[in-house]
Amino acid sequence: MLTVFGTVALDTTRTPFRTETRILGGAATFASVSSSMFAPTSIVAAIGSDMPAEHIRALSSKGIDTKGIIIIQGSKTFHYDSSFDYDLSNRTTNKTELGAIAGFDPVIPEEYIKSDYVYLANNDPKQNIKILRHFQKPRLVVCDTIEFWINGSRDDVVKMIEMTDGVVINDNEARLLCKEANLAKCAKKIMSWGSKFAIIKKGENGAILFTKEGLVFPAAAFFLDEIVDPTGAGDSFAGGFLGHIARKGVTDFSTMKEAVIYGNVMGSFAVEDFGIKRLLSITKDDIEDRYEKYCNLVQF
Amino acid sequence: MLTVFGTVALDTTRTPFRTETRILGGAATFASVSSSMFAPTSIVAAIGSDMPAEHIRALSSKGIDTKGIIIIQGSKTFHYDSSFDYDLSNRTTNKTELGAIAGFDPVIPEEYIKSDYVYLANNDPKQNIKILRHFQKPRLVVCDTIEFWINGSRDDVVKMIEMTDGVVINDNEARLLCKEANLAKCAKKIMSWGSKFAIIKKGENGAILFTKEGLVFPAAAFFLDEIVDPTGAGDSFAGGFLGHIARKGVTDFSTMKEAVIYGNVMGSFAVEDFGIKRLLSITKDDIEDRYEKYCNLVQF
Numbered sequence: 226m227l228t229v230f231g232t233v234a235l236d237t238t239r240t241p242f243r244t245e246t247r248i249l250g251g252a253a254t255f256a257s258v259s260s261s262m263f264a265p266t267s268i269v270a271a272i273g274s275d276m277p278a279e280h281i282r283a284l285s286s287k288g289i290d291t292k293g294i295i296i297i298q299g300s301k302t303f304h305y306d307s308s309f310d311y312d313l314s315n316r317t318t319n320k321t322e323l324g325a326i327a328g329f330d331p332v333i334p335e336e337y338i339k340s341d342y343v344y345l346a347n348n349d350p351k352q353n354i355k356i357l358r359h360f361q362k363p364r365l366v367v368c369d370t371i372e373f374w375i376n377g378s379r380d381d382v383v384k385m386i387e388m389t390d391g392v393v394i395n396d397n398e399a400r401l402l403c404k405e406a407n408l409a410k411c412a413k414k415i416m417s418w419g420s421k422f423a424i425i426k427k428g429e430n431g432a433i434l435f436t437k438e439g440l441v442f443p444a445a446a447f448f449l450d451e452i453v454d455p456t457g458a459g460d461s462f463a464g465g466f467l468g469h470i471a472r473k474g475v476t477d478f479s480t481m482k483e484a485v486i487y488g489n490v491m492g493s494f495a496v497e498d499f500g501i502k503r504l505l506s507i508t509k510d511d512i513e514d515r516y517e518k519y520c521n522l523v524q525f
Numbered sequence: 526m527l528t529v530f531g532t533v534a535l536d537t538t539r540t541p542f543r544t545e546t547r548i549l550g551g552a553a554t555f556a557s558v559s560s561s562m563f564a565p566t567s568i569v570a571a572i573g574s575d576m577p578a579e580h581i582r583a584l585s586s587k588g589i590d591t592k593g594i595i596i597i598q599g600s601k602t603f604h605y606d607s608s609f610d611y612d613l614s615n616r617t618t619n620k621t622e623l624g625a626i627a628g629f630d631p632v633i634p635e636e637y638i639k640s641d642y643v644y645l646a647n648n649d650p651k652q653n654i655k656i657l658r659h660f661q662k663p664r665l666v667v668c669d670t671i672e673f674w675i676n677g678s679r680d681d682v683v684k685m686i687e688m689t690d691g692v693v694i695n696d697n698e699a700r701l702l703c704k705e706a707n708l709a710k711c712a713k714k715i716m717s718w719g720s721k722f723a724i725i726k727k728g729e730n731g732a733i734l735f736t737k738e739g740l741v742f743p744a745a746a747f748f749l750d751e752i753v754d755p756t757g758a759g760d761s762f763a764g765g766f767l768g769h770i771a772r773k774g775v776t777d778f779s780t781m782k783e784a785v786i787y788g789n790v791m792g793s794f795a796v797e798d799f800g801i802k803r804l805l806s807i808t809k810d811d812i813e814d815r816y817e818k819y820c821n822l823v824q825f
Contacts, residue, residue, distance in 0.1 A: 312706025406612025
């Protein structure tokens, strides 16, 4: 089983073309819907009593085990309000209402403790460290982090990375975390803290996988004529990456490279519509078709 | 024959690690040294009487026909003084001294007029249009342009593009030129002006080739642990791209994709040392080795 710990949120997303209010979002939502297309997935999250039941049903309908989603009575669901600029490349935060996730003490259902694969999304690194102790003996633990924690709790971020097998992180956040501009050096620093591999995500410019053995795999992004909403691309990438590894059950370099491409593919679906809409509608065939298309696209 | 028209310059390049003063540079230098590794190359440029003869000998030593390099007596060579920031990703212009290239009326030696391949570097688009009339019947004309001309002579840039077969341009300059953030839309606009293909260069993030038939080829950059001086990467790319097409003598999509990879390879060599130094030292075997390495790097 693959367990995802992160936010199941309500997002208000404003692009120059459209605004969507309080739609289903959150790192765990994107990652789990993405990974559920590859392997049995369960989710750990805290939501408020205002979360529409249909949203949780949408996750269950993908076969995701939602037992780990706790409703914090009297709290509101994490709400993230942001605006994208004209070319959808820069996001401005308008409002962050933590609600139910503030001070959330993650507990995991008994059924999850044997999870082989764990994705710790951009939560408070202290929470990520804490939840990790509940798992019996995961084969692969991957984490992400964001500017907020790097600025406020860098030591905890480093401690968290010490305890994980792999890090999936945005380029600019890697630079901020490592105090280093060169991405190869960032990856080396992350791996010096204990991580066996690091994947640096570069948005529309693809991703680079670095391993402790010194192997490197740069991958162009799947090419899209148009992007509707970049929200969730990174977590969808992580879900596809870990999902493919979980379904194959191995972590050799060749599988990890395929997993990066599946990550790209899932990220490319995510941005084709607002929020989680597109990811909820695709089939396994759609994924394999796009993987094939990607292979043809980059072949020379 | 492949003819390159552009600057043969003296560059003062400042990085956080080192400053090099009045070293050999210029768009035509990088492009011609790069293309000379693939196909017979000639060059058209104006220099001042201060240009050290050894620099021109360095070009000749690569087999480049330098008959088209005119010394403008009493003028100084184009001098470009710039500084890179800490991560070598942003360049600030400190000084631009046009010298010999101001008002240069390009004439081409008789021997060049039958050139099959022409690269018009980031010159004044009016000069590019003018020189183009001198060639008899080139099979492929490719141009580049920069912010300076887009801001000051946008109509001429568009006119120049109308007269060429392909455009090789940086991502941000494509956005500026096309008044459009999405790179696919930029490429479409450029091709709507008459160009048959457009290559958008994205620095360390590789390049994307777009063709009028709607074909697309995104290519990751060759991965380097360290960059010494990014100067000339784009022109080295263009030289490798056009050079490979010239040596193969065809412009089908498959050849163009290979040419993009050779462009990447030449750009990756260019940035490994200051100025043109590294490109002057490599052999044809080095190029084929790195092409092979690139193939292995991106394979999955």
